[in-house]
Amino acid sequence: MERHASILVIEDDRAQRDALQEILEHEGYEVETAPDGDTGLKRAAELPFDLVLTDLALPGVDGLEILKYLVRHKPQTLCIIVTGYATVKSSVDAMRQGAYDYLPKPVDPQELRLVVRRALEHRALQEENRQLKQQLKKRFGFANIIGGSEPITKVFDLIRKVADTDATVLILGESGTGKELIARAIHYNSHRSQGPLVPVNCAAIPEELLESELFGHERGAFTHAVRTRIGRFEQASGGTIFLDEIAEMSPNLQVKLLRVLQDRSFERIGGTKSIKVDIRVIAATNQNLEELVSQGRFREDLYYRLKVIPIRVPPLRERPGDIPLLANHFLEEFSKKKKKPAKRLAPEVMEALARYTWPGNVRELENLMERLVILAEGEVVTLEDLPQRLRGGQSLDFGGQSIDFGGEGINLTRAVQEYERQLILAALERSKWVKSRAAQLLQLNRTTLIEKMKKQKIAPP
The missing domain is CATH 3.40.50.2300 (Response regulator)
Structure with missing residues (x-):
C-alpha cells in the first residue's frame, strides 16, 4: 500500500x-x-x-x-x-x-x-x-547515436525529418551498424513514443513459427494451439513494430505483410475475423533487397511498400572520423558498468583503430572496448593490449590488397589464423550467430564451422 x-x-x-x-x-x-x-x-x-x-x-x-x-x-x-x-x-x-x-x-x-x-x-x-518511457526516450534519443562525420550527420537529419510521421521506414546497413538503435530513436522521438515498440528478428524465429509469432492464432488452429494467442502486430497496436532481417521472410509471409502495409488488417491463423491495427512499420535488413527482387526471392511490390523512407546506415569504415568518439564513449560506459578505473587509448592505439576495416562495424568496436576495460592493465591502453588483427604493421585487409609487413615481417601461420577468425566472426555477426546461415556464407559444412569455432575459441557474445 x-x-x-x-x-x-x-x-x-x-x-x-x-x-x-x-x-x-x-x-x-x-x-x-x-x-x-x-x-x-x-x-x-x-x-x-x-x-x-x-x-x-x-x-x-x-x-x-x-x-x-x-x-x-x-x-x-x-x-x-x-x-x-x-x-x-x-x-x-x-x-x-x-x-x-x-x-x-x-x-x-x-x-x-x-x-x-x-x-x-x-x-x-x-x-x-x-x-x-522517459528513460527509454533519453536512452534512445538522437544524442545516443554517436558521431559527427558527414555520413552519420546525414542519417541524423533524415531521422529527425521522419520520426514524427507514420511513414514506413526501411533501414539498410551491414550487421553491427546500429540499425535497431536507429529504429528505437525513430520510435521514441515520435508521437507514438507512449505506445509499445515491438521488435521481431525474422531470422531468429523458425519459418514455421514466424507466421504465428507475427499474426497470432486462434484456439484449435493447429496441433497444440490450446488457446488463442495474440501476435506481435496486435501487441504493437498504438505503437511501432520493428521487423529486423526482413529479407529472411518467406514468400507466403511476404504476401500477408503486404496486406498489413496496405490496409493495416489481417486474420489470425485459423481465424476468419479481420483485425485492424494502428501501427507504424519499421523494417531493416543487411542484404541488398533490389538484388533479391531481381532474383525473384523478394516481392517487388513489398519492396516498394517498405521503401517509403529508406535510411542507409554507413559502415564504420566509411566514417573513420567517428572512431575516436565511439571508442571513448564505450570506454567510459563500460568503465562505469564494470566499476573499473577510467582508461584512455594511447595515440598509436587510436591510429590502429583508424586503420582497421571493422567488418563487425560499431558492434565489433563496442565489444573490443568492453574487452579492453576488463583485461587491459594500467591506465593507458597500449598496442600490446590489442588483438593481433588490430596491431600496426599487420593489416589484414587482403580484399583491398593493402598488406604492410612492418619492420619484422608477418608470422604467416598466425596471420592466416587471425584472418580466418575475422571471417568467421564477420559471418556470425551477419547471420546473428545462426551457425547454419554463417556456414552457408563461408561455404562450409555446419560441423566444420563448429570445429573451427572450437579451435579458435569463438563463443557467442
Missing part, C-alpha cells in the same frame, strides 16, 4: 466527509477536504493530489465536471466517484469518461480501503511506466 499519498475528498455532507477523512488518515494518507465542487475544483487545480475522491452530486460544480477537469488537465491524478444508489448508472458512465472506480453510499470502510489502495497501486505503476 502506498503510504503518505495525498488525497482530496470532495463531499457536501459534513458527516460523510469527516468519516471518509478519518478512515483514510487512519490508513496513513494525507487527506484534504472540500465541502463543495467549486472549492474542490480550485484545490485540485492548485495542488498535486495523487487521488481525488468526489461525490457525484454536488452543489455548484458537480463530480462529473471535476472528473473531466482531472482527465484533461491532471491525468496523473486518479478519480474515484462516490454516489448514492439512485445514480449508480451515472457513476458507471463517469467510469467510461475516465474515473478509476466508484463507491456506492453508504460507503463501506473496508471497500473504501481496498479501492483506494488499488487505485494508488495503479497510479504508482502508471508513474513507474511513465518514468521508464
Whole structure:
C-alpha cells in the first residue's frame, strides 16, 4: 500500500466527509477536504493530489465536471466517484469518461480501503511506466547515436525529418551498424513514443513459427494451439513494430505483410475475423533487397511498400572520423558498468583503430572496448593490449590488397589464423550467430564451422 499519498475528498455532507477523512488518515494518507465542487475544483487545480475522491452530486460544480477537469488537465491524478444508489448508472458512465472506480453510499470502510489502495497501486505503476518511457526516450534519443562525420550527420537529419510521421521506414546497413538503435530513436522521438515498440528478428524465429509469432492464432488452429494467442502486430497496436532481417521472410509471409502495409488488417491463423491495427512499420535488413527482387526471392511490390523512407546506415569504415568518439564513449560506459578505473587509448592505439576495416562495424568496436576495460592493465591502453588483427604493421585487409609487413615481417601461420577468425566472426555477426546461415556464407559444412569455432575459441557474445 502506498503510504503518505495525498488525497482530496470532495463531499457536501459534513458527516460523510469527516468519516471518509478519518478512515483514510487512519490508513496513513494525507487527506484534504472540500465541502463543495467549486472549492474542490480550485484545490485540485492548485495542488498535486495523487487521488481525488468526489461525490457525484454536488452543489455548484458537480463530480462529473471535476472528473473531466482531472482527465484533461491532471491525468496523473486518479478519480474515484462516490454516489448514492439512485445514480449508480451515472457513476458507471463517469467510469467510461475516465474515473478509476466508484463507491456506492453508504460507503463501506473496508471497500473504501481496498479501492483506494488499488487505485494508488495503479497510479504508482502508471508513474513507474511513465518514468521508464522517459528513460527509454533519453536512452534512445538522437544524442545516443554517436558521431559527427558527414555520413552519420546525414542519417541524423533524415531521422529527425521522419520520426514524427507514420511513414514506413526501411533501414539498410551491414550487421553491427546500429540499425535497431536507429529504429528505437525513430520510435521514441515520435508521437507514438507512449505506445509499445515491438521488435521481431525474422531470422531468429523458425519459418514455421514466424507466421504465428507475427499474426497470432486462434484456439484449435493447429496441433497444440490450446488457446488463442495474440501476435506481435496486435501487441504493437498504438505503437511501432520493428521487423529486423526482413529479407529472411518467406514468400507466403511476404504476401500477408503486404496486406498489413496496405490496409493495416489481417486474420489470425485459423481465424476468419479481420483485425485492424494502428501501427507504424519499421523494417531493416543487411542484404541488398533490389538484388533479391531481381532474383525473384523478394516481392517487388513489398519492396516498394517498405521503401517509403529508406535510411542507409554507413559502415564504420566509411566514417573513420567517428572512431575516436565511439571508442571513448564505450570506454567510459563500460568503465562505469564494470566499476573499473577510467582508461584512455594511447595515440598509436587510436591510429590502429583508424586503420582497421571493422567488418563487425560499431558492434565489433563496442565489444573490443568492453574487452579492453576488463583485461587491459594500467591506465593507458597500449598496442600490446590489442588483438593481433588490430596491431600496426599487420593489416589484414587482403580484399583491398593493402598488406604492410612492418619492420619484422608477418608470422604467416598466425596471420592466416587471425584472418580466418575475422571471417568467421564477420559471418556470425551477419547471420546473428545462426551457425547454419554463417556456414552457408563461408561455404562450409555446419560441423566444420563448429570445429573451427572450437579451435579458435569463438563463443557467442
